[in-house]
Structures are given as C-alpha cells and as structure tokens.
Amino acid sequence: MTDLAPTDPRQHALRRASLPDAFTYALYACSPYRGCGHGCLYCDGRAEKYYVEGDFARDIVTRPWLPDALARELTTLREWGALALGSGVTDIYQPCERSELLTRRIVEVVADMPDRTVAGGVAPLPVVVLTKSALILRDLDLWARIDARAGVLVLVSITTLDDAVRRVFEPGASPVGERLEVLRAFRAAGIATGALAMPFLPGVTDDPTSIAALLEALAGLGTTFVMPGGLTLRPGRQKECVERLLAAHYPDLVALYARLYGEDRASGSPVFGYQARLEREIRSIRHRLHLPRQVPHPLLRRLLAPHDELWVLFSQMRELYAERGVDTRRLSEASNRYGTWLKTMRTTFRRRRTLPATWLGERFGTAIETGELAQVLANDKLARFTERVARDRLVLDHETLALR
Numbered sequence: 001m002t003d004l005a006p007t008d009p010r011q012h013a014l015r016r017a018s019l020p021d022a023f024t025y026a027l028y029a030c031s032p033y034r035g036c037g038h039g040c041l042y043c044d045g046r047a048e049k050y051y052v053e054g055d056f057a058r059d060i061v062t063r064p065w066l067p068d069a070l071a072r073e074l075t076t077l078r079e080w081g082a083l084a085l086g087s088g089v090t091d092i093y094q095p096c097e098r099s100e101l102l103t104r105r106i107v108e109v110v111a112d113m114p115d116r117t118v119a120g121g122v123a124p125l126p127v128v129v130l131t132k133s134a135l136i137l138r139d140l141d142l143w144a145r146i147d148a149r150a151g152v153l154v155l156v157s158i159t160t161l162d163d164a165v166r167r168v169f170e171p172g173a174s175p176v177g178e179r180l181e182v183l184r185a186f187r188a189a190g191i192a193t194g195a196l197a198m199p200f201l202p203g204v205t206d207d208p209t210s211i212a213a214l215l216e217a218l219a220g221l222g223t224t225f226v227m228p229g230g231l232t233l234r235p236g237r238q239k240e241c242v243e244r245l246l247a248a249h250y251p252d253l254v255a256l257y258a259r260l261y262g263e264d265r266a267s268g269s270p271v272f273g274y275q276a277r278l279e280r281e282i283r284s285i286r287h288r289l290h291l292p293r294q295v296p297h298p299l300l301r302r303l304l305a306p307h308d309e310l311w312v313l314f315s316q317m318r319e320l321y322a323e324r325g326v327d328t329r330r331l332s333e334a335s336n337r338y339g340t341w342l343k344t345m346r347t348t349f350r351r352r353r354t355l356p357a358t359w360l361g362e363r364f365g366t367a368i369e370t371g372e373l374a375q376v377l378a379n380d381k382l383a384r385f386t387e388r389v390a391r392d393r394l395v396l397d398h399e400t401l402a403l404r
Ligand code: SF4
Pocket: 036, 037, 038, 039, 040, 043, 044, 045, 087, 088, 089, 090, 091, 132, 170, 173
C-alpha cells in the first residue's frame, strides 16, 4: 500500500462538478483510496482511461491526509448538494479500510459537520455511498446520524445471486448474502437504498432466469430502485483481464466474448444487437416487478438543490420517455440549454466569492419568476412543468409520468 501525500498544497479533498453526476446524482465526490482490493476482474478501474498504475487490486494508494483536509474544506463550502463516496473505480469499504479507517474518519467528519447555510440548502451534505462490501454495516450508526440530518442513499452493487460466480469475478468483495443483508439492514434503519445490478455477464448471468431471480430478490428487500446494466470491456488491460479469466474458468465462452466485444469500441460496449436485446429483457422484467431504474423524485429532492434537481430530472425524463417510444429530441435540446445556463450561473457564483451563499438559489428563483428560464428552455410545456416542480414543489411519478 502506498500513502499519497498531496504534492500540491492547493490539492482539494473534494472534487466539485459543474453539474451533478448523472450516475451518482452527486455534486461532490471524494475517495480515500485509489485502486480496489475487491479486485473485480471486469472492473472499469483497470482500464487505461483511469490511469491506475501498477496492479489495480494490490497496489492500493491511500490518502491519509484526506479526512483532515475534508474537515477544513467543509467549513468553507458554499454550495449544497450530495457528496458521492466511492465510485465505479474504487470502493471506500474495500478490505484495507478495516485497518486504515480512513472511510470511518471521513464519515465522522461529514456526520459532525456544523450547520451552515450554503447555496441551495443547509449543511451538512447528503451522501450517496456505493459499495460491494458488508463492512459498511460497521458504520451504520454514523450513516443513521447523517441521514437524520441531511439524507443518505446507499447503493449496493450486486451482480448475481450465485456466490460461485461471485468468487470468480469479484474475489475480494463481500459474499452475495452479506450484500443483501446490507440492503436489508439499511432499509430497516429507515435509510434509502438502491442497487446496482451490473454488469450482467454474457453467457454467465445474462439469461432471463438469472436476471429475474436477482431483480426479484432485490425488489423483495424493498430496494427503492435498481440500476441494471450489461458488461462493457474497454480494449486494453480491462478486456485482457477478462479474457484471461474466461480462458481459465469459462473456455467455452471465449468465442462468444470475441464476437460480442470484437469491435473494440472505446466505450467498451458490445455489439448493438446484443445490447438492445439485453436492455429489452431487463426492461420487461423490471416492468413486471414495478421496479424503477432511477432514483425516485422525492429522494432526488433530498440530495440536490432545486436548480440541480431540475437538471437531473430532465435527464431522467429523457430516459423515461424514450423507453415509451416518445421522440425526446426537443426535450434533449431544452435540457442542454438549461445545462449551459446553469453552468454559466455556477461559474459566476464560484468566481465571485463576494456573492452571498444564497445567490445561486435566488438567481434560479428569479429566472423562473421573470420568465428568463422559459426563454432558456424555449419550450412552453417544459417551462410550465418547471414552474410546478420548482415553485409548487410537485414531484414526478416515474410510473405515470404525472406530477403530484
Ligand atoms: S468493488 Fe467496484 S471499484 Fe472495486 S474492483 Fe469491484 S467494481 Fe472495481
């Protein structure tokens, strides 16, 4: 393990986005580790794109300075919005956390953050945490404290119910049963949970029976929503790693993967026909179970300020309408214009430190009242919708697509 001291004194604990992340819904992100001892063989973090040098699963970089730096940064924070702990390329509850305790210290810092008014809300920050580890249960008391003050969303990644498959593809991650127990325990504590049911592995876990069994188990636990998805294999280290695993454990599947991923797309996507079939299959199972794939609007509202909530809501609506076969081009154009407007306002706010903390939220409210936002959207229907969401505080029902 390597300790990584900040080489630049201006290095920040928090990464701030100009728009909330569409995957985690967060405005901020931070992680005390780089690399991941869970060592999932298909992990995106192995790809050259993420620049993790050395052995991804063994050469873990730690950032012991991060909890103290975070505590300092939180006292000068000016914008409210969810903080993502962990990502698709590192897990904050990976095995070294048992001894390093950096995540525990970070969660304590967030739980103890003093109340302060910042743009869009009152600190502390809500948190979205992603993990494949039951070690998160160790900190349930702290997560409950943060949830009571600001809101928490726990996203547990579960790719299969078959622990033999898990041992091959995710050797260092918690057994399947323990991950299901995490969902159960957090739900019992009244904390919102979602599941990442991805990646379904071609020829291993992507058959309709296996997909249905997993989604049924997750629905049965009362998981608020499930984000399912297929496997992407970026050409290079990530793809080679899976190819070696197949040769050793699933030699019969080598030809299938060569065909599905033979186009070597930079995104790692398989051939279109396979992807479309898998998505159709997943969608029909989800619909049968009434299992949403996106965070419900009331929960989204707990995680983001109104101006950011609207941005994520537009992107959710694009997906919801496209699923129903509706042409979403006008919605996409309006949403892009809104994104550009919001980024411009945010840049102004971040550059001009003399602006009061309430400026960004007030600027958004003024834009609605004066009709400026309606001009930005250039779409009367969407402008009326925005008023009802932002001003009247209605929420979108993802199943009926009605406001209530
Ligand atoms: S737990 Fe997540 S970050 Fe860690 S190796 Fe597995 S997929 Fe990668």
